Amino acid sequence: MINATDKQLAWRRAGVLGRRLSSRLLWGAVTLLCTTGIVFSLLNLAGDPAQAMAGEKADKKTVEQVRVQMGFDRPLPVQLAKYVARVARGDLGESSFYRRPVAELLLQRLPFTIALALGGLLVWVGIGVPVGVFTALRRDTWIDRLVLVLAVLTYSVPTFWLGRMLQHALAYRHAWFPVGSFGGPANLVLPSVCLGLSGVGYYARLVHTNMVDVLPSEYVRTARAKGLTEWVVLWRHAFRCAMLPVVTVLGLDAARLLGGVVFTETIFAWPGLGSQMVQAIPNLDIPLVLGTVLFAAALVVVSNIVVDLLYFWLDPRLRDEGLV
Amino acid sequence: MGCGKLWAMSSTDTVAAHTAPQPPDSVWRRLRRDPQALCGLVLVSGFILLAVAAPLLTPLNSSTQYPEGLTATGMPMPPGTTLTVGGARHTFWLGSDTLGRDLLTRLLFGARFSLSIGLLAMATAIGVGALVGLSAGYYRGRVEFVLMRLTDVMLTVPALILAIALVAVMPRGSLHFHLLGAERELPRELINMFVVIGLVSWTGVARVVRSETLRVSAMEFVQAARALGCGHARVLFRHVLPNVLPTIVVLASLGAAGAIVMDAGLSYLGLGVRPPHPTWGKMIADGQPYLVTAPWMILAPGLAVVLVVLGFNLLGQGLQNALDPNRRERT
Numbered sequence: 001m002i003n004a005t006d007k008q009l010a011w012r013r014a015g016v017l018g019r020r021l022s023s024r025l026l027w028g029a030v031t032l033l034c035t036t037g038i039v040f041s042l043l044n045l046a047g048d049p050a051q052a053m054a055g056e057k058a059d060k061k062t063v064e065q066v067r068v069q070m071g072f073d074r075p076l077p078v079q080l081a082k083y084v085a086r087v088a089r090g091d092l093g094e095s096s097f098y099r100r101p102v103a104e105l106l107l108q109r110l111p112f113t114i115a116l117a118l119g120g121l122l123v124w125v126g127i128g129v130p131v132g133v134f135t136a137l138r139r140d141t142w143i144d145r146l147v148l149v150l151a152v153l154t155y156s157v158p159t160f161w162l163g164r165m166l167q168h169a170l171a172y173r174h175a176w177f178p179v180g181s182f183g184g185p186a187n188l189v190l191p192s193v194c195l196g197l198s199g200v201g202y203y204a205r206l207v208h209t210n211m212v213d214v215l216p217s218e219y220v221r222t223a224r225a226k227g228l229t230e231w232v233v234l235w236r237h238a239f240r241c242a243m244l245p246v247v248t249v250l251g252l253d254a255a256r257l258l259g260g261v262v263f264t265e266t267i268f269a270w271p272g273l274g275s276q277m278v279q280a281i282p283n284l285d286i287p288l289v290l291g292t293v294l295f296a297a298a299l300v301v302v303s304n305i306v307v308d309l310l311y312f313w314l315d316p317r318l319r320d321e322g323l324v
Numbered sequence: 325m326g327c328g329k330l331w332a333m334s335s336t337d338t339v340a341a342h343t344a345p346q347p348p349d350s351v352w353r354r355l356r357r358d359p360q361a362l363c364g365l366v367l368v369s370g371f372i373l374l375a376v377a378a379p380l381l382t383p384l385n386s387s388t389q390y391p392e393g394l395t396a397t398g399m400p401m402p403p404g405t406t407l408t409v410g411g412a413r414h415t416f417w418l419g420s421d422t423l424g425r426d427l428l429t430r431l432l433f434g435a436r437f438s439l440s441i442g443l444l445a446m447a448t449a450i451g452v453g454a455l456v457g458l459s460a461g462y463y464r465g466r467v468e469f470v471l472m473r474l475t476d477v478m479l480t481v482p483a484l485i486l487a488i489a490l491v492a493v494m495p496r497g498s499l500h501f502h503l504l505g506a507e508r509e510l511p512r513e514l515i516n517m518f519v520v521i522g523l524v525s526w527t528g529v530a531r532v533v534r535s536e537t538l539r540v541s542a543m544e545f546v547q548a549a550r551a552l553g554c555g556h557a558r559v560l561f562r563h564v565l566p567n568v569l570p571t572i573v574v575l576a577s578l579g580a581a582g583a584i585v586m587d588a589g590l591s592y593l594g595l596g597v598r599p600p601h602p603t604w605g606k607m608i609a610d611g612q613p614y615l616v617t618a619p620w621m622i623l624a625p626g627l628a629v630v631l632v633v634l635g636f637n638l639l640g641q642g643l644q645n646a647l648d649p650n651r652r653e654r655t
Contacts, residue, residue, distance in 0.1 A: 035477050046493055160588075282594075300482065
């Protein structure tokens, strides 16, 4: 394709991207249906949903009533097929506590959780990446070792304990931030820091390791030999390559981020998906709990697709695959 | 089969030459010289000792509410208060909680729950994950496709969220059984917790073990063992597994840290072993309304979780460096 014009090349690139995107979307949908089946089966194998919905102290008659009412008396494969078919149509059932569709309840809370997750991500990457690059350049000095120990410490502190301490110190003792709930952008700061700190150490180490791998490589030496400034060599050449594995992990870690959201939201009374799920447990609202699990899985699948596209944009080798 | 002798010969010739599993003493020497790993080892073994020796270390009961443990106005006692409890002098080294219970006693007995759930959950996750990873990496083909797609599907569900859902529907209560001539009681939630945490966290293990197995299976000594007529099971467990084991040991230490955090989290949400049994997570949850008046109630169990998890993480990292010196040089 030596003679292809820029326009033709752009079209071909769009074609490659489109094929990749559509195959990822299809695969994502299949994955989600499998997830639905597995989660539904696990939930039924782990316990008795009818008992869980009726409450621990409910008498036999009530439990049986709930069982028939919710269709839990049917054979498991029938229930499973029905449930998967319903989920495939986008119907997650009705919350037994709020008497409203689960999907509606989830979508209402979604923007808050996404805002918090992005805030946490910003802290992860915003602190983790510069620290990782800095320590890679100051390798094996005392500051590098200190940061390593601090990094291990950050992922050893449970989010819920850290959150309480932050809240106490920065919102209660010194009223620098709102204590909790939602009222404006300032309310997002503490929860984001709390959620983000758990991942900072891990990302700093990851960036560090990758930078240390990349810095002695030949093309970095070539870039230096061309007379580029150290700044350009570092950020335009070495850093971009070092970020590829980090972006991959970022996609896998969307699940971890959503897990952390549960505690952060509960502590800071943030009106997101996580705090809603925690409230659903004492309410014995099993449809809402199950719906949240599946919805979280869907969010992870979507974020994986986004990361995949990001990767596509970052790595020119992938983008031009099959073009030349 | 007559394959044992041949295996012994082939292993001394080729295993040492190709993958060079570290002689245990050199691993131990490297571990000992690493201050971080040593720190982790001390923390982990210290907490295990405290948990095992709990009844010897404290004369009080973990769930008894001592009226002496509260001030005249019903407030918890600060750390270090010495009082007469049941006719004997007793020091509340970590203070008491709002029900007059001794915090140190609760912390020590809570360590038994946290550590046993953490270690059993880790063992479950390692067992499932290693089996899936080894089979997928060794047998390849259809087995690998099915197992790894299953892993991918499980990876899409956030582990903590799935764990919350599963624990919420599981039956709770007490299990009674006879052991050593006495009727004993075990909270059913203990079993629920480790099974659930194990079942939601094997995926990472499976992925790493698979890629290690792929690497090891491609080596010459594995093919040699096959050529010598060893069966698949024998090759897998006698030749491949020993070479994947260092990776599994590292994953186990890091996995125990993750499992303890998850157990503390679920207990914090009130889904763990139920009161009056002491668990660190529930102690944190109980203490948080009194952060201003009785900060020791939340500080002590919180620090216990941080230290034990830090210990397992440091130990895991130290083991990684000690077992794989090449990696150490890079990082």
